[in-house]
Amino acid sequence: xxxxxxxxxxxxxxxxxxxxxxxxxxxxxxxxxxxxxxxxxxxxxxxxxxxxxxxxxxxxxxxxxxxxxxxxxxxxxxxxxxxxxxxxxxxxxxxxxxxxxxxxxxxxxxxxxxxxxxxxxxxxxxxxxxxxxxxxxxxxxxxxxxxxxxxxxxxxxxxxxxxxxxxxxxxxxxxxxxxxxxxxxxxxxxxxxxxxxxxxxxxxxxxxxxxxxxxxxxxxxxxxxxxxxxxxxxxxxxxxxxxxxxxxxxxxxxxxxxxxxxxxxxxxxxxxxxxxxxxxxxxxxxxxxxxxxxxxxxxxxxxxxxxxxxxxxxxxxxxxxxxxxxxxxxxxxxxxxxxxxxxxxxxxxxxxxxxxxxxxxxxxxxxxxxxxxxxxxxxxxxxxxxxxxxx
Amino acid sequence: xxxxxxxxxxxxxxxxxxxxxxxxxxxxxxxxxxxxxxxxxxxxxxxxxxxxxxxxxxxxxxxxxxxxxxxxxxxxxxxxxxxxxxxxxxxxxxxxxxxxxxxxxxxxxxxxxxxxxxxxxxxxxxxxxxxxxxxxxxxxxxxxxxxxxxxxxxxxxxxxxxxxxxxxxxxxxxxxxxxxxxxxxxxxxxxxxxxxxxxxxxxxxxxxxxxxxxxxxxxxxxxxxxxxxxxxxxxxxxxxxxxxxxxxxxxxxxxxxxxxxxxxxxxxxxxxxxxxxxxxxxxxxxxxxxxxxxxxxxxxxxxxx
Numbered sequence: 001x002x003x004x005x006x007x008x009x010x011x012x013x014x015x016x017x018x019x020x021x022x023x024x025x026x027x028x029x030x031x032x033x034x035x036x037x038x039x040x041x042x043x044x045x046x047x048x049x050x051x052x053x054x055x056x057x058x059x060x061x062x063x064x065x066x067x068x069x070x071x072x073x074x075x076x077x078x079x080x081x082x083x084x085x086x087x088x089x090x091x092x093x094x095x096x097x098x099x100x101x102x103x104x105x106x107x108x109x110x111x112x113x114x115x116x117x118x119x120x121x122x123x124x125x126x127x128x129x130x131x132x133x134x135x136x137x138x139x140x141x142x143x144x145x146x147x148x149x150x151x152x153x154x155x156x157x158x159x160x161x162x163x164x165x166x167x168x169x170x171x172x173x174x175x176x177x178x179x180x181x182x183x184x185x186x187x188x189x190x191x192x193x194x195x196x197x198x199x200x201x202x203x204x205x206x207x208x209x210x211x212x213x214x215x216x217x218x219x220x221x222x223x224x225x226x227x228x229x230x231x232x233x234x235x236x237x238x239x240x241x242x243x244x245x246x247x248x249x250x251x252x253x254x255x256x257x258x259x260x261x262x263x264x265x266x267x268x269x270x271x272x273x274x275x276x277x278x279x280x281x282x283x284x285x286x287x288x289x290x291x292x293x294x295x296x297x298x299x300x301x302x303x304x305x306x307x308x309x310x311x312x313x314x315x316x317x318x319x320x321x322x323x324x325x326x327x328x329x330x331x332x333x334x335x336x337x338x339x340x341x342x343x344x345x346x347x348x349x350x351x352x353x354x355x356x357x358x359x360x361x362x363x364x365x366x367x368x369x370x371x372x373x374x375x376x377x378x379x380x381x382x383x384x385x386x387x388x389x390x391x
Numbered sequence: 392x393x394x395x396x397x398x399x400x401x402x403x404x405x406x407x408x409x410x411x412x413x414x415x416x417x418x419x420x421x422x423x424x425x426x427x428x429x430x431x432x433x434x435x436x437x438x439x440x441x442x443x444x445x446x447x448x449x450x451x452x453x454x455x456x457x458x459x460x461x462x463x464x465x466x467x468x469x470x471x472x473x474x475x476x477x478x479x480x481x482x483x484x485x486x487x488x489x490x491x492x493x494x495x496x497x498x499x500x501x502x503x504x505x506x507x508x509x510x511x512x513x514x515x516x517x518x519x520x521x522x523x524x525x526x527x528x529x530x531x532x533x534x535x536x537x538x539x540x541x542x543x544x545x546x547x548x549x550x551x552x553x554x555x556x557x558x559x560x561x562x563x564x565x566x567x568x569x570x571x572x573x574x575x576x577x578x579x580x581x582x583x584x585x586x587x588x589x590x591x592x593x594x595x596x597x598x599x600x601x602x603x604x605x606x607x608x609x610x611x612x613x614x615x616x617x618x619x620x621x622x623x624x625x626x627x628x629x630x631x632x633x634x635x636x637x638x639x640x641x642x643x644x645x646x647x648x649x650x651x652x653x654x655x656x657x658x659x660x661x662x663x664x665x666x667x668x669x670x671x672x673x674x675x676x677x678x679x680x681x682x683x684x685x686x687x688x689x690x691x692x693x694x695x696x
């Protein structure tokens with residue numbers, strides 16, 4: 001059974017529509033800025049330049065929610081545009097998030113600690129599951145709602161869960177992806193791990209020092225063939241491969257040889273029925289931390305050997321959008337397939353000495369891109385790979 | 392077929408390594424606390440100091456399941472309603488009050504929901520599929536659904552469970568973050584699901600996210616599975632009102648024994664399993680309407696042959 005993709009939407013620091021995002025990609029221009037997150041202005045981060053109230057007004061959102069939920073609504077609504085809810089198409093929503101309503105909770109918890117104006121009602125948006133219920137409400141989806149929370153691989157795992165639910169005959173159509181609003185909690189957390197780069201991040205570069213955080217949401221719509229006939233939508237691409245594997249090495253660090261990443265890429269190829277040489281572009285996880293990029297480079301070399309296809313990390317454009325990244329990068333994969341695009345790995349100059357890999361350096365159009373492999377790796381050694389393919 | 396092969400619960404009951412948990416159940420109150428096993432039998436001392444209650448409970452219950460089944464898991468699926476609350480609160484307090492540029496990362500690292508699943512994979516050296524679902528009161532049900540799909544896809548030994556922890560702050564934010572008429576509690580229940588035959592199987596599961604009336608949902612579910620309530624030997628529910636309208640052979644509210652937390656229905660599955668085996672009955676129905684719009688229904692069957 002084939003899984004068709006019939007909608008896509010994203011919002012991040014490089015734009016709140018597909019077209020705006022494409023302009024940044026084409027211009028090789030980052031959305032990461034110093035001081036973009038008001039509460040902690042000393043960091044270089046990728047922020048959607050609207051307040052929660054502005055998001056609601058600008059995108060005609062009628063459901064209340066945290067920043068995570070609101071960003072999710074923007075992207076999910078874009079993805080679902082032109083789709084109609086219909087009793088004969090069982091439709092679900094599966095969203096990945098790592099922080100849920102933390103942007104609101106952390107403000108409220110500060111009030112609690114300072115014993116000023118503490119309003120417990122504001123915690124009603126806290127739970128990650130609630131953010132998905134709020135997104136589903138905005139879309140009118142009621143049949144099935146699920147939230148995956150596996151840190152930075154959450155959205156990729158939502159794609160996988162959605163595809164499996166269709167294959168298992170439990171849903172006909174499912175909106176899948178991820179969303180994370182930036183919070184002081186997350187920024188302070190990554191700061192405590194000492195994996196920030198004070199400058200713009202440099203994925204796969206020998207001089208890389210760490211990541212820049214971002215925020216956003218990316219969603220796509222998956223449909224079965226039966227659903228496609230009823231919805232009348234034209235497929236943009238197919239989701240052909242997926243896998244999740246455990247690195248089982250360390251709670252936050254990847255194994256030096258990228259064992260979990262190797263399993264997840266190989267299994268995704270197996271699910272898709274593809275060989276490594278069938279992949280035309282790899283959208284790497286590529287966070288620009290010394291550990292991830294070395295480990296992922298080894299895993300890529302293990303799978304692709306001497307014939308490594310063009311690869312890049314797009315995180316130097318958007319920042320690392322955590323649970324949203326696999327959703328946003330799935331949108332990039334669809335665009336790559338549809339328009340024959342290759343995205344540059346910004347800020348690269350010197351290959352990692354140990355592995356010598358050179359990523360895609362320029363924005364290119366007019367390529368033939370049939371299969372894109374996209375990696376997302378999270379805390380807890382949670383390694384996921386999805387493969388998107390041309391119709 | 393989705394057979395239950397191992398089970399392990401750490402709860403406010405004397406439930407861990409207990410042959411028949413039903414014999415041990417006592418109604419809990421506000422003073423009830425988790426009956427902790429000897430964690431040091433399962434977790435090395437250095438880790439033990441670092442791990443929060445929900446991590447210790449989830450990891451220990453999983454290791455116990457592994458010990459019971461003796462087989463490596465080919466999938467690990469974890470549900471949690473609110474995740475690692477203690478470490479989340481700890482890191483919130485730390486970064487909101489600290490003036491230092493250097494914070495300890497431990498609480499942050501352990502605050503993400505999938506730390507439970509991650510610790511299980513690390514503790515067992517397991518490289519398989521590892522998923523974490525969080526959907527408020529039906530987090531266990533969506534996890535069980537995933538585990539059942541894993542079996543459909545050919546996996547043989549699937550660890551599935553759910554864990555949630557109580558922190559004092561939850562009382563401050565009732566009824567906004569969590570709305571409960573029962574004492575709050577922590578709990579973790581894990582199972583091994585397999586297509587290979589055992590005495591008790593999960594026959595069916597359903598989730599509803601826009602329920603208007605739980606009784607209608609129960610009736611529709613039973614209808615789909617060609618069953619009548621009169622045939623149900625044990626109904627476990629989370630809402631005493633249900634009992635006024637239906638007539639199973641036996642029924643009780645599982646929250647009286649689990650306390651209120653979003654993983655409570657996982658413990659209800661453990662209770663249902665032990666009840667069917669020890670009473671030699673056939674059917675148990677678990678109706679979770681801890682959140683009135685989101686309903687989970689599980690049908691459990693003991694093979695009489």
